[in-house]
Amino acid sequence: MSALADVSLPPLRIEKEPGGLTLAAVEKRGVPLFHARISFPAGASTDPAGKTGLASFTSDLLRRGTLRRGADAVDALIEGMGAHLSVEANMDECALGLTVPYELAAAALDALLEVALEPSFPEEEVERARRQTISALQSDLDEPGTVASRALAVLGYGEGHPYGHPLAGRTRDVEGFTRDDAAQFHAARYRADGALLSLCGDASRDDLIALARARLGQDRFASFARAKSTTGPLSLAPAAYAIAARRGLTALVIHKADSTQAQLRIVAPGLSRKADNWAPAFVANAALGGGFTSLLVDAIRVERGLSYSVSSRLSMNRHAGLSLFSSFTKNETLRQLIDVALEKMRGYAASGPSADALAKSQRYLAGLFPFSLQGLEALAEQVSDSVLDGTGLESIEHYRSIITSVTAEQARAAARELSPAREGAQIVIVGDAAVAQKALEGICPVEVRPIEEFA
Amino acid sequence: MALDPSRFPVEEFTLANGLRVRLLQDRSLPVCSIYSFFRVGSRNERPGITGISHLFEHMMFNGSRKYGPKEFDRRLEAAGGSSNAYTSNDMTAYYEDFASDALPLVLDLESDRMAALTIDDASLARERGVVKEERRFRTDNDIDGMMDEALSALAYLAHPYRWPVVGWMSDLNRISKADCEAYFRAYYAPNNCTIWLAGDFEAGYAREEISRLYGAIPAGPKLPAVPVGEPTQKGPRRSLVQFPAQAPALLFGYRAPAGDAVDSLVLDLVETVLGHGQGSRLIRALVYGQELCVEARVGYGWRLDPGLFQVSLRLNPGVETPKAEAALYAELDKLGNEPLPAEELRRAKNLVRANLLRSLVTTNGRAHMMGQMEMMLGDWRKLLDLDDRYEAITAGDVQRVAKEIFAPHRRNVVELVPGELPESDPEDVAQAIDAHLLAGGAA
Numbered sequence: 002m003s004a005l006a007d008v009s010l011p012p013l014r015i016e017k018e019p020g021g022l023t024l025a026a027v028e029k030r031g032v033p034l035f036h037a038r039i040s041f042p043a044g045a046s047t048d049p050a051g052k053t054g055l056a057s058f059t060s061d062l063l064r065r066g067t068l069r070r071g072a073d074a075v076d077a078l079i080e081g082m083g084a085h086l087s088v089e090a091n092m093d094e095c096a097l098g099l100t101v102p103y104e105l106a107a108a109a110l111d112a113l114l115e116v117a118l119e120p121s122f123p124e125e126e127v128e129r130a131r132r133q134t135i136s137a138l139q140s141d142l143d144e145p146g147t148v149a150s151r152a153l154a155v156l157g158y159g160e161g162h163p164y165g166h167p168l169a170g171r172t173r174d175v176e177g178f179t180r181d182d183a184a185q186f187h188a189a190r191y192r193a194d195g196a197l198l199s200l201c202g203d204a205s206r207d208d209l210i211a212l213a214r215a216r217l218g219q220d221r222f223a224s225f226a227r228a229k230s231t232t233g234p235l236s237l238a239p240a241a242y243a244i245a246a247r248r249g250l251t252a253l254v255i256h257k258a259d260s261t262q263a264q265l266r267i268v269a270p271g272l273s274r275k276a277d278n279w280a281p282a283f284v285a286n287a288a289l290g291g292g293f294t295s296l297l298v299d300a301i302r303v304e305r306g307l308s309y310s311v312s313s314r315l316s317m318n319r320h321a322g323l324s325l326f327s328s329f330t331k332n333e334t335l336r337q338l339i340d341v342a343l344e345k346m347r348g349y350a351a352s353g354p355s356a357d358a359l360a361k362s363q364r365y366l367a368g369l370f371p372f373s374l375q376g377l378e379a380l381a382e383q384v385s386d387s388v389l390d391g392t393g394l395e396s397i398e399h400y401r402s403i404i405t406s407v408t409a410e411q412a413r414a415a416a417r418e419l420s421p422a423r424e425g426a427q428i429v430i431v432g433d434a435a436v437a438q439k440a441l442e443g444i445c446p447v448e449v450r451p452i453e454e455f456a
Numbered sequence: 457m458a459l460d461p462s463r464f465p466v467e468e469f470t471l472a473n474g475l476r477v478r479l480l481q482d483r484s485l486p487v488c489s490i491y492s493f494f495r496v497g498s499r500n501e502r503p504g505i506t507g508i509s510h511l512f513e514h515m516m517f518n519g520s521r522k523y524g525p526k527e528f529d530r531r532l533e534a535a536g537g538s539s540n541a542y543t544s545n546d547m548t549a550y551y552e553d554f555a556s557d558a559l560p561l562v563l564d565l566e567s568d569r570m571a572a573l574t575i576d577d578a579s580l581a582r583e584r585g586v587v588k589e590e591r592r593f594r595t596d597n598d599i600d601g602m603m604d605e606a607l608s609a610l611a612y613l614a615h616p617y618r619w620p621v622v623g624w625m626s627d628l629n630r631i632s633k634a635d636c637e638a639y640f641r642a643y644y645a646p647n648n649c650t651i652w653l654a655g656d657f658e659a660g661y662a663r664e665e666i667s668r669l670y671g672a673i674p675a676g677p678k679l680p681a682v683p684v685g686e687p688t689q690k691g692p693r694r695s696l697v698q699f700p701a702q703a704p705a706l707l708f709g710y711r712a713p714a715g716d717a718v719d720s721l722v723l724d725l726v727e728t729v730l731g732h733g734q735g736s737r738l739i740r741a742l743v744y745g746q747e748l749c750v751e752a753r754v755g756y757g758w759r760l761d762p763g764l765f766q767v768s769l770r771l772n773p774g775v776e777t778p779k780a781e782a783a784l785y786a787e788l789d790k791l792g793n794e795p796l797p798a799e800e801l802r803r804a805k806n807l808v809r810a811n812l813l814r815s816l817v818t819t820n821g822r823a824h825m826m827g828q829m830e831m832m833l834g835d836w837r838k839l840l841d842l843d844d845r846y847e848a849i850t851a852g853d854v855q856r857v858a859k860e861i862f863a864p865h866r867r868n869v870v871e872l873v874p875g876e877l878p879e880s881d882p883e884d885v886a887q888a889i890d891a892h893l894l895a896g897g898a899a
Contacts, residue, residue: 005536005555008485031463031484032817034810064734072744076735081799083806085733100814132747136772139702140750143599259700259876262592292538294530303526306585309593331592361534368536368555371485375818 005367005401008374010394013384014206020227021194022217025384026209027201029377035106035202036377037113038098040385042235043190045170046092046163046318052182054170056190058134059183060090063097065126068119072126079112086116092164093319094389095191100377103203110200110216118225120187127180134175138456141169145257145264145329145431148455152255156427157268157316157323159245163237164318172456193225195235197389199381242320244270247425250445256434257452263432263440264329265338267346267421271324274317274390280403281411282315282419287362288354289313289346289416290326294361300345301328307338313346313421319390326421332433335440343422343444350420353413367401458841459816466826466836467659473675474647477666478826478836480654482819486556488655489820491827492566496643497546498621499682499760505635507623510543511587512639516550518579521572525579528565535561545617546760547831553820556656560665566651567669570644575636584628591622600768602697603707603870610695611709611764611868615686645676650830654823684761692867698875703750703773705872706781710861712765715758715832721842722849722857723765727756728804729796729854730787731767735803737787738767747772748780758832764868765861777871792859796851809843 012028045056064079064086065072079086084099097117101109141147151167158165198217200209217226272282283291290297290313301311311328326346330338354362374380374397387394396403417423430437434449441447467479497509517539519525532539537554552562595601605620612618623631653662689711713719730738731754738752753768771780815825830836 003557005557006486031482032813034813034817073735073740076733076740077799077803080733080735080807081803083803083808083810085807100810102810102813129744129747133743133750133772136703136750139773140770143701145597257700260597262589262597292529292533294526294533299526302586303582306582307589309586309590329589329593331589357534361530364536364555365533365538368558369487369538369553371487371555372553372818372820375485375487375820376814377817 004405005364007399007401008371008397010374010398011380012206014210015388016210018193018226020225021196022226023197023388024210024213025197025199025381025388026206026213027199027380027384028204028206028209029201029380030203033103033203034100034377035103035109035200035204036098036100036381037110037198037200038096038378038381038385039113039117039198040094040096040196040389041117041191042093042195043095043186044091044093045166045168046320047190048166048170049186051174052170052178053166053174054134054168055178055182055186056095057090057169058130058175058178059186060088060095061134062122062126062130062183063088063116063120065130066121066123067115068121069115071123075116079116082109082112084109086113090168091318092168096382096385098378098381106202106204106212107216110212114216114222117191118222122180122184122187124180127178127183131175131178134169135172138169138172138175142452142456145260148255148257148452149264149266149429149431151455152253152429152431153266153268153323153325156253156429157244157270158321162244162321163241164321197385199385201377201381236320239320242273244321247427249424250426250428252428252430252441252445252447254434254437254441254447254449255429255431255452255455256449257431258433260332260432262329262331263335263430263437265327265335265342266429267326267342267426268429269324269419269421269423269426271315271322271419272317273320273322274386275319275392278411278415281407281415283366284359284362284404284407285354285412285415285419286313286315287366288358288412289349292362292365296345296349296358297326297342300341301338305337305341307334307341315419324419324421332436335430335432335436339428339440339444346420346422350417350423353409353416356409359407359409359412363405363407367404370400370404458844459839461840464826464840467663469663471646471667471671473671473673474645475670475673476650478650478652478830479657479659479662480652480822480826481657481659482654482822483656486656487553487819488556488559488562488653488657489551489553489818489823490562490566490654491652491823492550493650493652493827493831494548494643495546495648495831496548497544498619498623499545499616500643501616501619503619504627505631506619506627507587507621508631508635508639509548510621510623511583511628511631512636513541513543513548513550514583514587515575515579515636516541516569516573518583519574520569521574522568523565525574528569531561532558532565537562543621545621549824549827551820551824559657559662563665563669567673570646570649570670571673573640573644575633575640577633580633580636584631587622588625588628591625591628595620595622599699599701599705599872602699603705603768603872606695606697606870607707607709607764607766607868610693610870611689611711613687615684615761616682617759617761617763642676642679646670646673647675648679650827652823652827655819686762689866692864692869694869694871696871696873698873700876701872701874703771703775704777704874705771706769706777706784707870708767708784709764709868711866712756712763712861714760714762716834719857720758721845722853723756723861724808725801725804725846725849725854726791726858726861727754727765728807729791729800730754732807737791738784741787742769742780742783746783748775748783760832781869788858788862792855792862794855796854798851801851801854805846805849808846812843
């Protein structure tokens, strides 16, 4: 089979505006649609001390009233155009996006900027959002997978790390949120420098840039577009993102009564999105537990029928990441699942991928990569991330050749250095505590905590 | 406005054995997506082998005449592709996304398993275990899954929609190799399949290669008729599910028409008015206005036979079930008793149109959407003027259909009662439910 050629991006243009805002315009023909996405350095890693969840809380409030209209009118404006406004805060950023038929591009961009830049944080909406967030955190306790994710952030990065708390925060912190908290967070983090506005749609890149400048040039947005902000640094010093080393293997069991199935996670430090060795790491992970014919899927699902779902993955934030194993099984086979997972991952860390597995993983990743550029939303996000992460457009355009040029030695090193089961790894089980404790006998020290602690 | 047909240059043909083939080129990126739609789902099952359609979906990846066990995905991934599949009440769909130069391999893999799938005891035992694990994950330990299962069993008395797609656990234990072989012979024949290929390929090559590889597969027998009868529902029905949970939940299913009925498009708009977007009526009233729910979801999926219009409410901790239920009925009644304001109708139409356009952006999306349209409505061309048909719907249509569908006698309700999981002793269950009723819970 021939080598896979690199992929050409559609015509695009990236501009840095005087106030520090980055504009990215991507010409995407085929369907008459327009997508706009704006990203701010307002992720959960910037939650103030004692206020975990404030980034997420603030992002939820953006659409609940602006200086020009109330919450219902905001929804009517956006959904009247046929758009769903997505507002997503992750650890590093908060991104707002919407997609509309192209003829509504100008109105849609105005609406997006209004929600992002002119929220009014009405007192009654803040009160309601606080009550709703607390209810949702409690309701999440019914979802074992969600509880496992909340625990992993704390365990994986460690308490006090910028990424070491649940994205949605803790109930005890959310209970104290006020209107001022949200307004101050918005004023500090939703600013031009560090923000990126990407437009993608059925028009030329120059027309898209002109559209962005015209809408941002309106008096209402002028102060944002022109002025650099001076409120605090965009990110912390690199040392703040270092993950403290751990020794041995430990386990946390989160007791959920009456479970007939247990969720199993194994976590160790991973890679940041800026890491130079992302390509060997991707290849090594794909061979371990990324694809359907990976080592772990083969051993756990195909060979033994122990689980419906098993994977390893790299959970990558901009400045640090985790290496994760994830699966579940019925109570009766939990010990077997743990044993097989640890044995296979430790063996793989020692040997790395075989020549066949290496070649297969490279082709698998490279072959499928163009699918991540097909949708307007996906394309805008890829371009936005490459700029904000500092990896550059070449990480997209040359993705295929970078992946296929990974050597066996590089893949072995990544397999060894990033194994989820290496020294210092932690096991998390959400399920019946008695079952989990028995399954972990003789493997490692175990701490048991009630599920209610994870709200 | 209708979609421009020139943007969807579909080439279609049917082989002598009945296989229907649709080709849709898009050479903007070096990738393809292919779907194989089989007209078989849980609707085609019978008691005793419920879940076999879905179990069979798993079996399709376990080897065939030319490609041994594990080879399907190993070869595909090594060529830069991935596969997946899903089973619904009405159909089973297999799809592959892949680098375009892997097309010869993908066609060979797919045609080989249609021609001569390997079904052996070892792979059946293994997949049985995996599917049971999937059932534990999606149903036995998942509140939405267990309520959905209870709703189907409540709403349908005779129709095969009564049982879950994943099947009852006792049937998963019972399905035999002979059942699987008979199922394959009946339902996996070329005359029960439609292939949709979209993306970067040479049309002439695809046409010839598909004809060569699939052409020799014999047509299958005439399929047994599905026993689609269902007695008229004569009054509201209710079912209680007891499970450890933070708060109660409610799932409603109103008897609704099949996907090809004229009113199904009206119900798509009703679904959007009620539950799509933050500005939808139920989100505004129940989540924000009265703060009764953490979440309110609305779903009306087209089915081959009359289906259900569903509303799911996950209540805020501390909210009494009757209060949330009354609030929902008030909203549904309002939609049936008052004309929909023009701006709300416009909003619903715009959202439906934008969703339609978004679903057609990717090769996978196009192949899936157009194939599904053909499976449900009999002709993919009906996709092209779908937007015009939504546009023609009036506020009066919405009011009429809401009034009809949300009538109490069409209603089925599943209520989640938080509590310890009942043990196998049925007396415990009866006592717990009696206690709930005595405490004022609805029946």
